[in-house]
Amino acid sequence: xxxxxxxxxxxxxxxxxxxxxxxxxxxxxxxxxxxxxxxxxxxxxxxxxxxxxxxxxxxxxxxxxxxxxxxxxxxxxxxxxxxxxxxxxxxxxxxxxxxxxxxxxxxxxxxxxxxxxxxxxxxxxxxxxxxxxxxxxxxxxxxxxxxxxxxxxxxxxxxxxxxxxxxxxxxxxxxxxxxxxxxxxxxxxxxxxxxxxxxxxxxxxxxxxxxxxxxxxxxxxxxxxxxxxxxxxxxxxxxxxxxxxxxxxxxxxxx
Numbered sequence: 001x002x003x004x005x006x007x008x009x010x011x012x013x014x015x016x017x018x019x020x021x022x023x024x025x026x027x028x029x030x031x032x033x034x035x036x037x038x039x040x041x042x043x044x045x046x047x048x049x050x051x052x053x054x055x056x057x058x059x060x061x062x063x064x065x066x067x068x069x070x071x072x073x074x075x076x077x078x079x080x081x082x083x084x085x086x087x088x089x090x091x092x093x094x095x096x097x098x099x100x101x102x103x104x105x106x107x108x109x110x111x112x113x114x115x116x117x118x119x120x121x122x123x124x125x126x127x128x129x130x131x132x133x134x135x136x137x138x139x140x141x142x143x144x145x146x147x148x149x150x151x152x153x154x155x156x157x158x159x160x161x162x163x164x165x166x167x168x169x170x171x172x173x174x175x176x177x178x179x180x181x182x183x184x185x186x187x188x189x190x191x192x193x194x195x196x197x198x199x200x201x202x203x204x205x206x207x208x209x210x211x212x213x214x215x216x217x218x219x220x221x222x223x224x225x226x227x228x229x230x231x232x233x234x235x236x237x238x239x240x241x242x243x244x245x246x247x248x249x250x251x252x253x254x255x
Contacts, residue, residue, distance in 0.1 A: 001115055001133050002108060006058060010106055010118050011129055013054050017047040017104045018122025021089060025123065031096055043095060044068060047088035047104060055084050055106075062108075067212045077240055082110050085239065087212040091188030094164065100124055101164060101187030107215035112238040117219030119189050128193045130223030136196055150226040150255035151198030157182050161191045161200040163207070170206035170250070192217035195253045196224040203253035206231065211239050211246045217253075226255050 002010075024043040034040050048068040055064050064084045065077050077083065084106065089095060091102030100123035107117040116131040128148070130136025137145040153159055158181040162171055175181055184200055192214065194200045218228045218237060228237045231250035 001110075001131070007116065007129070007134075009054075009058050010116075011120075011127060013051060013058075014104045014106055014118045014120035014127060015122075016054070017050045017088065018120050020046045020050050021095070021102075021104070022122050025095065025098070040068075041089070041092060041095065044089040044092060048086075051086050051088055051104070051106065055086075059084070065212070067210065074246070078242060080109075080240060082108070083240070085109050085114070085212050085215045087189075087216070090213055091190075094187035099164070099187065101190055103188045103190060105189055105212065105216035107212075107219055109215060109239045112240055113236075114215040114219035114222075114239065117216030119193055119216050119220060121188075121190060128196065128217075128220045131219045132222045134223060136220045136223030138193075138197055148197040148220075148224050150196060150221070150224050152255050153201050156180075158202065159184060159200040161186055161194050161203045163187070163191065163205075168207040171204060174204050174206060189213065189217035192221050192228070192253045195226055195255055196221040198224075198255070201255050204231065204250075205248075205253070206250045209248045209251075211248060214248060214251070215239060221253055226253065228253050 021043045029042050031041055048066050052064055062084055063080050066086045087105040090105050094101040104120045107114045118129040120127045125141045127139045136148050138148050139145050158178045160181045161184045164185045164187045191203045195203050229252050231252055237251055
């Protein structure tokens, strides 16, 4: 686990990266296409550089893996037991649409599990942070931190959160099992955080995600009393498990 001082540094860093993103968000920007055909913007790269440079100062002995890391770094990760896992701009499609539902994700991975995570939505000025050993918290703007906990619906109506940009056919079939469910659409890792703060009961992700998409929010969810499970096996999602791919299995975020 990391010290309180470093936790505070990470919260400050997420806000700084968010500020850099917003400077680009508020003007015209170019959109590029990566090899996997996913979108990339100047904001992704600026946030990446901001976070990587600062983490190297805060914890020079801890390696860093980012969505925007070079291929060589992606290969080197196999030998790491403790490292930073970041998504400099989660929800690039939401960023491009300018709907505000995108986040900065920073997680510390220890022994294949996220021990601490920060999720910051700069357009909304909402930050979530926490982990299993310390609990989880939410801050809105200049308001102080409020501890958050998962909460099961008592109304008899299941609240299920789904992707705003990636509703798969599998998701549509899944919700057929809950004909009276209240479906909430949202972008980026905010969906997992919504379960963490008790705003939804369940988030089924039945489509592709990568490890950097989920790690920080998983730490927040677990600190709030929830869990992120492999949809098929029920096992808790793990990280850097000596496999070539960084893709996650389908999963359920549960209260």
